[in-house]
Amino acid sequence: MTTSDARPSPGQAASLGQIFNGFLRASLNAFGGGLNAHLLNLVRRQHWLPEAEFAELSTFAQTLPGSNNGNLSALLGYRLAGVPGAAAALCGLLLPGSLLMCVVAWGGMAALLGFFLPPSAPVILAFAFTQRGSPLLTRLYRSLLPVGAGLLLAGLIVLGRGSVGGWASGMIAALSFLLARFSPVPPVLAVVLGLVVGAWLL
Structure with a gap:
């Protein structure tokens, strides 16, 4: 089977449960960034969209106000199942981080959520609370920065492979x-300029 054979036809449907579960898993794996790469892997694995269409939606998401990740998830969900699909994608994307922030903000909820979270979760939260402001925790936080940069770079490389395929598209990307x-x-003006140059050259 060739790569083109594995690509879905436009409009291939996905159930709301599949969308929610897929975006939930992508969110859980995207620690420190690199969500684009996880979403592209999800789309490839489920054969939901061609890579070129994913790249188009990813580019469009960056021109909209708000979070790029949220915009892209909503666009992908909408492309797969309309407005309910966009809602399912956003719920799956935002659920893990929202729950974690609630636990961190409320602190005392950790004991209650210990019934539902893995056994190590209260230990990790207790460590974060007791070591707040310590040099050790500061170093741990700082170590996340290069990890996030590496994950973003990996996502950029994956996106670039599907978007830049010749001298003209390479010039537009460089510009x-x-x-x-x-x-x-x-x-947004850079995107408009890219559209004008692309319509002339591509």
């Missing part, structure tokens, strides 16, 4: 990078 990195041009 977008230069505008975003070295100029005050808003991202």
Whole structure:
């Protein structure tokens, strides 16, 4: 079977349960960033969308206000099952982090949630609370920064493979990078410029 044979036809349906479960698993695996790579792997594994369409939705998500991850999840869910699909994707994406933040914020809930969370969860939370402000915890937090950068870079490489396929698309990608990195041009204007150049060259 070739790669193109494995790609789904446009409009391949997915159940709300599959969408919720898939985005929940992607969220649980995306510690420190790199959610795009996890979502692309999910789409590949489930044969939901071609990589090129995923790249288009990912690019469009970055032009919208709000969280890129939330925007992309809603777009993917909507593409798969309409408004209910977007809601299922967002619920799956946001549930793990929301629960964890509630536990961290309320502290005392850790004992109650110990019945539902793995046995190690209260120990980890107790360590975080007792060591707050300590040099050890500060070093642990700092160590997450390069991990997150590496995960984001991995997601960027995966996305770039499906988006940049020739000199014209490579030039558009380089131009977008230069505008975003070295100029005050808003991202949405960089996207519009890329669309104009792409319509002329691609």
